[in-house]
Amino acid sequence: MSRQLLLMALAPLLGLFILAIGNGSLATLTTLRLDSAGYSPQVIGWVSSAYFIGLALGALFNDRLLLAIGHIRAYGSFASLVAVAVLLQGLFADPTAWFVLRLIGGWATVGVFLVIESWLLAAGEARVRGRLLALYMIAMYAAGVVGQLMLGVAQSLGDTAPFMIIGMLAALSVLPMAMIPRVTPLLEKAEPLSPLRLITLTPTGVMGSFGSGLAVAAVYTLLPLYLQGLGYSIDRVGQLMAVVVLGAMLLQYPVGRWSDRHDRQMVLILMGAVCVLISVGILWLPLGGWGLAGLLFLLGGGVFSLYPVAVGHAADRAPAGALVRMSQGLLLINAIGSTLSPSVISPVMAVVGNEGLFWCMGVLGVALVGFFAWRRSVRPAPVPVAPFSPATPLSAVGAELAVTDEWVQGALEHEHVEDLSQAVPDVEVAEPLMGPPRPDEAHIAYYEGDQKHVGTKGAT
Structure with missing residues (x-):
């Protein structure tokens, strides 16, 4: 990777890291504040769903604004909206107002993600895009860890202090983007495939993306509620949530490398089985602090790695020229799953208790394992064709150069026969x-x- 390309990618990655520190802790903060105010899990689920509804809407429409005004101004617009929405949350502690503000925040946040991802994809060549996107994911998860650890410290400064700090971070994230050169990479417009077309083309990829949206949204929005129900303080809840994000950051690359070397459908089946086992372990095993932290670490690595493996499987099945449209469509499917997750799981938690979160996670894991296994039986992984190895004798010069042991032995035997006939x-x-x-x-x-x-x- 050239020094110029690294410097060009440093500013957007730094801006993303600053903004994601606050964004990573905002979902946890919203859930805990509503719960401490005495609102039911259904209300908490609907407010949490508003953020993911905004993500889905932004995935459909934000590219138009980006194409109209460019990367830097689009980033400044989206980050400013994030800051305003967060600061207003600190002023109006009302579920209806928070629903609207989280909707706006989700719409603006996915715009930030769109700017950064398109910037990195357009700036780098194909041979370095993987490394650029790896840096992008590391920045996201590292910021999430810092944000969860910051939550307890910010809470000790006052009720409105966390919202003020998150808003300031969103505003400060504009500075790196504003200080870079004015020349920005070009962005080509690509229309997403329809969900029906995606389902026909790659059912496994669609189901994996949808299931990932359900699971990740549940972890972000409802897992803090479960941990608080166990009697943990806000500071301890933030630490355990940081463990989840740390597992996602450290295990994603090994899981991705594993899926590159094996059948991705089998990897998805095993990841669904791991989700089931972790859910059963949390529900049935008498866990202490370290045991629960270990299972949450593995849960983060499995749940957060589900989406990239599903996208990789879909890319393996994608026709030529459809990768960009397919990735946009799968992002929309993932956002739909994230939108439905809190509103579907929170009523179960209201009926059976906070343990309903992991009952739902276990059922989701069983459903994914069954679906992936069925798809693998219907359409197994293609058998790799033996790679073509260039043979030197295919050319005239090569035929003269490729002297094998068999040829030498045959020549010696022929010379021996001629000598006998002359003797x-x-x-x-x-x-x-x-x-x-x-x-x-x-x-x-x-x-x-x-x-x-x-x-x-x-x-x-």
């Missing part, structure tokens, strides 16, 4: 005939002294 006179050696022999002639090869003759000898 023993009058030894008949068959020669090919151009036509049938005449009745009165015997066509033979014979030697007289050192001279070889072909003709008749002793004709009758």
Whole structure:
């Protein structure tokens, strides 16, 4: 990766890191504040869903604004809206107002993601895009860890202090983008595939993206509620949420590398099975602080890695020229799953208690395992064709250069036969005939002294 490209990517990655510190803790803060105010899990679920509704709407429409005004101004607009929405949350502690503000915040946040992702994809060549996107994901998850750890410290400064700090971080994230050179990479417009077309093309990719949206949204919005129900303080809840995000950051690359070397459908099946086992372990095992932290670490690595593996599987099945449209469509499917998750799982938690979160996670894991296994039986992974190895004898020069041991042995044996025929006179050696022999002639090869003759000898 060139120094110029690294410097060009540094500013958007730094801006994303600053904004994501606050954004990573805002979902947890919203859930905990509504719960401490005495609102039901259904209300908490609907307010949490507003953010993901904004994500889905932004995934459909934000590209138009980006194409109209460019990367830097679009980033400034979206980050400013995030800051305003967060600061207003600190002023109006009302579920209806928070629903609207979280909707606006989700719409603006996905705009920030769109600016950063399109910037990195357009700025780098194909051979370095993987590394750029790896830096992008590391910045996201590292900021999430810092944000969760910051939550307890910010809470100790006052009720409105966390919202003020998150808003200030969103505003400060504009500075790196404003200080970079004015030349920005070009962005090509690409229309997403329709959800029906995506389902027909890659059912496994669609279901994996949808299931990932359900699981990740549940972790972000409802897991803090479960942890608080166990009696943990806000500071401890933030630490355990940081463990979840840390697992996502550290395990995503090994899981992705594993999926590159094996059948992705089988990897998805095993990840769904791990989700089931972790849910059963949290529900049934008597866990202490370290045991729960270990399972949450594995849960973060499995749940947050589900989406990239599903997208990788979809890319393996994608026709030529459809990768960009497919990725946009899967992002929309993922946002729809995230939107439905809190409103579907929170009523279950209201009926059976906070443990309903992991009952739902276990059922989701079983459903994913069953669906992925069925798809693998219907359409198994293609058998890799033996790779073509260029053979040197395919060219005239190569035929002269490629001297094998068999060729050498054959030449030695042929030379040995000729030496014997020359050493023993009058030894008949068959020669090919151009036509049938005449009745009165015997066509033979014979030697007289050192001279070889072909003709008749002793004709009758």
